[in-house]
Amino acid sequence: MTTTTHPPGSGTSPPVAAGRRALLAVGITLLATFMDLLDATIVGVAIPRMQRDLFAGNSAMQWVVAAYVLAFAVLLVIGGRLGDIVGRKKMFLAGVAGFTVASIACALAFTPAMLIGARVLQGASAAIMIPQVLSVIRVELPEAQRGPAYALYGIVTSLATVLGPITGGLLIEADLFGLGWRMIFLINVPTGLLAFAAASVLLRDSRERESQRLDLIGAGLLAAALMLLLYPLVQGHETGWPVAGFVAMACSLPLFAAFARYELAKAARDGSPLVALPxxxxxxxxxxxxxxxxxxxxxxxxxxxxxxxxxxxxxxxxxxxxxxxxxxxxxxxxxxxxxxxxxxxxxxxxxxxxxxxxxxxxxxxxxxxxxxxxxxxxxxxxxxxxxxxxxxxxxxxxxxxxxxxxxxxxxxxxxxxxxxxxxxxxxxxxxxxxxxxxxxxxxxxxxxxxxxxVPRLRAEVAAAEVVPARTQAAAVIALRDCVDERVDTRNSFLPPPACFAAMGRPEAIPPGTAVRVLENxxxxxxxxxxxxxxxxxxxxxxxxxxxxxxxxxxxxxxxx
The missing domain is CATH 1.20.1250.20 (MFS general substrate transporter like domains)
Structure with a gap:
């Protein structure tokens, strides 16, 4: 293993044409990127099966998605800076290892809380792993070869985004070994092991020799500001955009300003800011x-x-x-x-x-x-x-x-x-x-x-001849609300609440009659x-x- 070092303030000077080892190393980092993005997009198609098997509510399933996104986004800049300070290879391997272990934990989860916790670990591991990919391309390859590498990066990200749903659909319908949705996480294990083994051999450990420390205060300010901004954005469409969400997003602005001021002071004091604002x-x-x-x-x-x-x-x-x-x-x-x-x-x-x-x-x-x-x-x-x-x-x-x-x-x-x-x-x-x-x-x-x-509902209720005239108006209103929610449903795998309410009002319409009217x-x-x-x-x-x-x-x- 070799360590690439640089004089203070200088950058890496890769050869005019990178060797096969460097190209393979970049390919391995792109494989890890594909694994991460495939996992991020594959989960959506498995939500109905997860909810059924784990007896989870809507909010829990929202957090299965949101927990990953928030952990990933909040820790990305910190993960990138750790690569500069500790070493890009070390952080990449740590991220791959953590992501693989977290995938196993997701597959073994038997409660919603366990699955959400494992998704947080997945997102945090990805935040350590992914920033090293673009850094490796920037540091390891000469300028003439970076364009094709960035093109491959773009292709990989788009392919993973598109192939996630189809891969999830295939795995869930195949129900390999009776594992169902758990296979969407277990497929990360062989990929993660391959990426870890190959990167251990092929990837050079590059970092900066300048004396730098991780800016913990800056990291805390940035994490808090991003959380206040992203949490309402991620959860907003599910929670109906409450006023508190907009207040939280507004509060993120002074925190971003405080982060910028602190980073300028940190750069002037010891030259080790989390983000170089210049x-x-x-x-x-x-x-x-x-x-x-x-x-x-x-x-x-x-x-x-x-x-x-x-x-x-x-x-x-x-x-x-x-x-x-x-x-x-x-x-x-x-x-x-x-x-x-x-x-x-x-x-x-x-x-x-x-x-x-x-x-x-x-x-x-x-x-x-x-x-x-x-x-x-x-x-x-x-x-x-x-x-x-x-x-x-x-x-x-x-x-x-x-x-x-x-x-x-x-x-x-x-x-x-x-x-x-x-x-x-x-x-x-x-x-x-x-x-x-x-x-x-x-x-x-x-x-x-x-x-x-409504006219058709009114006619069907009257034709049923089992609904008293005095309750027919209430029955039509209840069924109309059920129809509204069935048209507007965002979760086709769950009966709308208004339909439960309509079936639970026998004084207005017998449940069996309500079912027949809706079937008609x-x-x-x-x-x-x-x-x-x-x-x-x-x-x-x-x-x-x-x-x-x-x-x-x-x-x-x-x-x-």
Whole structure:
């Protein structure tokens, strides 16, 4: 094992062309990235089975997802700086080992609390592991080879995002060894062991020789500020956006300001801040961060509402959903390969072309939904998804190279953590904004559809001849509320509370009669749900069009 050291203030000077060992080392870090992102996206399709097997409530299942996201986002910058100080190889191996152990703990969990705790450990381990990936590319590879490496990074992230649902669907339906959803965590074990063994041999241990200490006070301030910002964003769409959430987000602003002031003082005092704030004076770094925010706010939020639309709205299986998303993989792979060749000639114009493709693709998605309505098939949405994915694939490698290429090697880990944190904040903000828009339109449509079915409900209740005339109005109101929630449902695997309430009012309508009335209207309810979800998605994707056009204005901050 060798240790790469540098004179004070200098960065690593990799050879003109990296050797096979360095390329394999980068490949191993990308394998770990794939493992992490696949796990982050695979969980969503397993939530119904987890809830059933663990007898968990809705809030517990929300935390299975939220606990990972929060731990990951809050600790990313700290994990990146630890790589600069302690050694990137050491922190990468610690992250891989922790992630693998946490995956085993997730698979063995038999209570919701155990699963949530294991997900926190997974997120914390990923926060240690992931920042080292971009740092290794920055430190180990010469400038000419970084572009293809960043392109691969973009392809890996997109592939993992898309393959998560289809992999989860396959594993759950296969029910290997009778383990069901637990296999989605156990598949990380062989991958983690391979990554750990290979990285132990191939990865050089690089760090900075300058005397630096971990900025614990700065880390605490940043963690608190990020928690106040991200927790309401992650939980907002599930909790109905309470006022307390907006107060918490507002309180994060003075904490971010206090963090900035402390970091400036820390840099002047001993030169060991958690984040080198002068990085933000670089237009390329700041502009790239803002573009990263916009890009990931679009990608994450689109998959969030699109998967809900397909599975809950249209009744797609997890496997069919994953097949539909394969168009995205194809577009990203093609564009990523072309971007590496075109970037030296086109420069930031390639970013502009990518953003235009994304805007056109999402506008095309809205037009497709308008034309075909609920008749969505994988083939119908293919053109719009490929166009959008081509834009994402063209942007990602150029953007990452632009943001981190001119960062001093001594700050590579911290800069990588900042970039990944901005991506997570963008993803959370995008899900919050687009989710709020999607569910607002959906709720409005559901209420209108339920009101439109009231005459039919009234006729069905009267025809039942077992409901007294004096209670028929109350029965119709109870059934109307049940229809409203069935159209507006966000969890198709749970009966809506209003339907429980309707069945639990025998003085208004006998439970058996209520069931028969709803069964008679099943086709109308299903059609109303499909049409409402489709309209909600058609409106929501316009956020992506506007965000892509806004990104065009930010390109001027980047070097040509």
């Amino acid at each position: 990085l933000f004076r670089r237009p390329a770094f700041t502009g790239g961060l803002l573009l990263s925010f916009l890009l990931f706010s679009q990608v994450s939020s689109f998959f969030f509402v699109f998967v809900i639309h397909l599975q809950t709205g249209l009744g797609f299986s997890p496997l069919r959903t994953g097949v539909t998303l394969l168009w995205w993989s194809a577009g990203v792979i093609v564009a990523g390969g072309l971007a590496v060749r075109l970037a030296p000639r086109l420069g930031r114009r390639l970013l502009g072309a990518g953003l235009l493709l994304m805007a056109l693709g999402m506008a095309g998605m809205s037009l497709t939904l308008h034309l075909v309505g609920t008749g969505i098939t994988p083939w119908v949405v293919g053109p719009a998804m490929i166009l959008t994915a081509l834009g994402v694939g063209a942007i990602t490698p150029v953007l990452l190279d632009t943001v981190i290429a001119r960062v001093p090697a001594r700050d590579a880990g911290a800069a990588s953590g900042v970039i990944n944190t901005m991506m997570q904040v963008g993803a959370a903000a995008g899900v919050a904004i687009v989710g709020a828009l999607f569910f607002t339109v959906l709720s409005a449509q559901a209420a209108g559809r339920a009101d439109a079915l 209207l099943e086709q109308e309810i299903t059609a109303a749900r499909q049409e409402s979800f489709t309209l909600a998605l058609k409106v929501a994707v316009w956020y992506h069009v506007l965000a892509a056009l806004l990104g065009l204005a930010l390109i001027r901050l980047l070097p040509r």
